[in-house]
Amino acid sequence: MTELNIDKLISNFPLLQQVIALEEVVWFNPNVTTLERGLPYVGLGEQDIHDASLRLQRFAPYLAKAFPETHVTNGIIESELIDIPAMKLALETHYQQPIKGRLMMKKDSHLPISGSIKARGGIYEVLTHAEKLAIEAGLLCESDDYSKLLEPEFRNFFQQYSIAVGSTGNLGMSIGIMSAKLGFTVSVHMSADARAWKKSKLREHGVNVVEYQQDYGVAVEQGRKEAEQDPRCFFIDDENSQTLFLGYSVAGERLKQQFELQGIVVNEQHPLFVYLPCGVGGGPGGVAFGLKMAFGDHVHCIFAEPTHSPCMLLGVHSGLHDEIAVQDLGIDNLTAADGLAVGRASGFVGRAMERLLDGYYTLTDEHMYQLLSELNQAEGIQLEPSALAGMPGVIHVEQNSEYLARLQIDESTLANATHLVWATGGGMVPEQEMAAYLAKSAV
Numbered sequence: 001m002t003e004l005n006i007d008k009l010i011s012n013f014p015l016l017q018q019v020i021a022l023e024e025v026v027w028f029n030p031n032v033t034t035l036e037r038g039l040p041y042v043g044l045g046e047q048d049i050h051d052a053s054l055r056l057q058r059f060a061p062y063l064a065k066a067f068p069e070t071h072v073t074n075g076i077i078e079s080e081l082i083d084i085p086a087m088k089l090a091l092e093t094h095y096q097q098p099i100k101g102r103l104m105m106k107k108d109s110h111l112p113i114s115g116s117i118k119a120r121g122g123i124y125e126v127l128t129h130a131e132k133l134a135i136e137a138g139l140l141c142e143s144d145d146y147s148k149l150l151e152p153e154f155r156n157f158f159q160q161y162s163i164a165v166g167s168t169g170n171l172g173m174s175i176g177i178m179s180a181k182l183g184f185t186v187s188v189h190m191s192a193d194a195r196a197w198k199k200s201k202l203r204e205h206g207v208n209v210v211e212y213q214q215d216y217g218v219a220v221e222q223g224r225k226e227a228e229q230d231p232r233c234f235f236i237d238d239e240n241s242q243t244l245f246l247g248y249s250v251a252g253e254r255l256k257q258q259f260e261l262q263g264i265v266v267n268e269q270h271p272l273f274v275y276l277p278c279g280v281g282g283g284p285g286g287v288a289f290g291l292k293m294a295f296g297d298h299v300h301c302i303f304a305e306p307t308h309s310p311c312m313l314l315g316v317h318s319g320l321h322d323e324i325a326v327q328d329l330g331i332d333n334l335t336a337a338d339g340l341a342v343g344r345a346s347g348f349v350g351r352a353m354e355r356l357l358d359g360y361y362t363l364t365d366e367h368m369y370q371l372l373s374e375l376n377q378a379e380g381i382q383l384e385p386s387a388l389a390g391m392p393g394v395i396h397v398e399q400n401s402e403y404l405a406r407l408q409i410d411e412s413t414l415a416n417a418t419h420l421v422w423a424t425g426g427g428m429v430p431e432q433e434m435a436a437y438l439a440k441s442a443v
């Protein structure tokens with residue numbers, strides 16, 4: 001890795017002064033381009049998403065039986081799309097600014113099996129691996145009814161293999177629960193910020209939880225090392241995995257269907273803005289990719305990060321991607337938003353998606369707690385702190401006349417816009433823990 005000259009970096013990118021001072025910042029990338037021009041850099045396309053979608057359909061009969069909570073959706077893991085009118089009012093009061101468009105929320109926080117956005121990518125990658133092993137062993141073919149995977153023969157087969165992952169919590173939950181259910185031996189390497197209840201829940205499922213005093217980067221590295229020593233161990237690489245990314249991307253076509261059912265139009269006169277909390281980038285990046293493929297240039301994706309962990313903003317803004325970590329700037333990567341506590345962004349996601357992401361902003365932990373409490377009061381919905389990061393996005397967009405002018409969005413178009421806050425986690429937070437979150441916010 002090349003030696004970083006921080007002073008030079010700051011003089012080239014003055015916004016970094018505020019980032020280093022842990023101030024909340026907003027950056028709309030002037031270099032975004034059309035889907036047509038941006039897509040070649042992603043290296044994945046329509047067919048890849050379609051394959052992922054079909055794979056999830058093949059597994060649906062199995063999931064419906066293995067996880068009864070997915071029975072109602074026939075084994076498809078999907079979340080609700082809702083209006084949050086009372087929260088819209090609360091935000092207008094909070095920021096002393098009217099919100100012109102429609103405010104909605106995507107409740108990935110309440111996805112079945114693991115209660116976070118990771119139920120998309122994490123579970124998908126475990127299923128992909130299991131399918132590959134079973135097909136190679138001649139135990140399964142794509143035309144089978146996959147509910148046969150519940151038979152002891154398969155559990156015995158998967159027991160010979162192991163899966164490892166490094167996580168701040170939610171990815172470990174998804175991968176741990178799914179892998180253990182299939183019969184795999186699974187190790188989850190948890191960073192210091194991982195919540196105790198997530199670790200105990202995993203242990204209840206028979207998952208081997210390895211704890212670290214260091215952050216996400218170290219947990220991932222150790223997981224990677226363990227896996228390298230064992231040819232039967234598969235390491236799920238949150239920093240680079242295209243499979244994870246594709247699992248998340250299926251959200252795009254699913255959202256499009258939900259919009260159609262609810263009669264919500266997305267086109268030039270009716271733009272869609274989506275606010276996605278970002279950790280390493282795979283989840284929001286994959287979802288954004290799926291959204292771009294589903295809605296084209298009329299969807300605008302914006303990433304949100306904690307002021308203490310602005311890794312994607314830093315990587316894309318400086319162009320250094322995974323060659324720089326927030327710690328290089330003296331930023332500590334300590335945040336209550338455990339799902340977002342990542343110091344170094346995925347190089348794959350940043351490089352693949354930077355031309356298709358409209359902007360990035362940061363917010364403080366106090367701000368997230370405050371919004372957590374406001375959402376609870378307004379809508380009776382409880383989320384974990386990370387999942388609130390998308391909430392102020394609509395305010396930034398509607399305030400930024402330069403950005404709106406660049407998009408050629410005028411007042412009347414803005415009134416037609418839909419703003420979608422991607423709520424990424426919180427559905428499984430224990431009551432006591434939630435009470436502690438609520439107590440922390442002084443509203």
Ligand SMILES: *Cc1c(COP(=O)(O)O)cnc(C)c1O
Nearest residue numbers: 170279280281282283339424425
């Ligand atoms: C993991 C996570 C994210 C971000 O996903 P990345 O793939 O790490 O960028 C956002 N919110 C919650 C609650 C998460 O668990």
